[in-house]
Amino acid sequence: MNTFTKLLFRGVFATIFTLSLSVSAFAQEEEEDDAPLSISGSIDTYVRTAPGYEGAAPGTSFANGNGFSMGMLDLIVSKEVGKVGFVGNVVFGPRGQEAAFGAPTGLQFVNQLYGYWNVSDKVKLTMGAFNTYLGYEVISPTANFNYTTSYMFSWGPFNQAGLKADFALSDNFSLMLAVMNPTDVLETNTFGNHLTAGLQLGYSGDFGSIYLNSRYGDYSGKLFQGDITAGFDISDAFFLGVNATVLEDDGAGFSGVALYPQIGVSDNFSIGVRGEYFAVKGAYLGGIGAGPIGYDTNGDGSVIDLTLSGNISVGKLTFIPEVRIDATSEDTYVNKDGEAGKSLPSLLFAAIYSF
Numbered sequence: 001m002n003t004f005t006k007l008l009f010r011g012v013f014a015t016i017f018t019l020s021l022s023v024s025a026f027a028q029e030e031e032e033d034d035a036p037l038s039i040s041g042s043i044d045t046y047v048r049t050a051p052g053y054e055g056a057a058p059g060t061s062f063a064n065g066n067g068f069s070m071g072m073l074d075l076i077v078s079k080e081v082g083k084v085g086f087v088g089n090v091v092f093g094p095r096g097q098e099a100a101f102g103a104p105t106g107l108q109f110v111n112q113l114y115g116y117w118n119v120s121d122k123v124k125l126t127m128g129a130f131n132t133y134l135g136y137e138v139i140s141p142t143a144n145f146n147y148t149t150s151y152m153f154s155w156g157p158f159n160q161a162g163l164k165a166d167f168a169l170s171d172n173f174s175l176m177l178a179v180m181n182p183t184d185v186l187e188t189n190t191f192g193n194h195l196t197a198g199l200q201l202g203y204s205g206d207f208g209s210i211y212l213n214s215r216y217g218d219y220s221g222k223l224f225q226g227d228i229t230a231g232f233d234i235s236d237a238f239f240l241g242v243n244a245t246v247l248e249d250d251g252a253g254f255s256g257v258a259l260y261p262q263i264g265v266s267d268n269f270s271i272g273v274r275g276e277y278f279a280v281k282g283a284y285l286g287g288i289g290a291g292p293i294g295y296d297t298n299g300d301g302s303v304i305d306l307t308l309s310g311n312i313s314v315g316k317l318t319f320i321p322e323v324r325i326d327a328t329s330e331d332t333y334v335n336k337d338g339e340a341g342k343s344l345p346s347l348l349f350a351a352i353y354s355f
Contacts, residue, residue: 059292
């Protein structure tokens with residue numbers, strides 16, 4: 001365990017020990033267990049084609065099938081009694097199984113499972129397996145404007161297991177500290193004493209929000225990822241999302257930046273674009289010929305992802321027509337004639353129902 005992780009680990013547990021002194025007082029104020037059980041979630045499905053490249057797909061997560069396909073059933077059960085509560089989140093279907101790939105074999109339907117304690121109005125402790133705090137996009141399609149996902153999201157962490165402490169520093173500033181297993185290891189850390197230290201500093205105001213995220217350690221003990229996520233309400237109809245990330249791991253890694261401009265045309269229709277640039281160095285995401293994009297002889301490569309999406313709402317049902325073009329620096333995609341190329345067009349239509 002590296003020195004930084006040790007210090008953070010000790011700091012988090014010192015905080016827990018101090019807070020635990022109030023347990024007896026809290027127990028006296030405990031409320032009766034009469035809170036209702038909350039059930040929510042979504043289902044999604046899509047149809048996709050890549051004209052001229054029917055056997056190819058972007059090197060990103062989810063929605064890579066051709067023709068009609070299932071997404072997932074996302075089922076969330078939660079309950080809060082007094083200051084404590086839990087969240088259990090199970091997912092079924094191709095998207096769900098891919099999202100929970102870090103769970104043990106046979107349990108790849110458990111996406112999140114954690115308990116929490118609202119120690120005070122300013123402090124919250126959470127322990128278990130939870131979706132990552134890094135990045136702009138998330139696993140659930142209900143929380144993303146685009147149905148397909150970015151490279152930064154797809155190759156960053158999905159889920160993390162550990163202990164985190166959230167602090168409300170003021171009305172506008174927040175801080176999160178965490179000690180976790182290596183990324184996506186949701187049960188039984190078999191990587192020796194390797195842990196991941198996590199930190200998030202957030203600001204939220206009338207104009208929008210900005211979050212500075214980082215993680216350090218992970219499998220190699222040397223990984224560092226810094227991430228910026230922001231969203232700005234430019235006007236009542238115009239929203240701009242921003243994401244930038246850089247990951248370094250013993251000389252290899254990746255970096256990227258994306259903009260998410262979105263315009264509300266009416267109460268039931270909006271349109272938005274994701275413009276992303278993503279670069280890999282040192283063949284970090286798989287060897288030459290095995291990564292998400294083509295690499296040169298040094299194992300370096302880059303891609304530009306341009307995705308145009310519409311959101312059409314009919315009650316709790318949302319339709320997403322989408323046009324996507326991926327353009328890589330090296331040959332990546334093979335067309336129907338067996339020829340390698342650097343660009344891939346994709347057409348997709350998705351339906352999402354939330355409950």
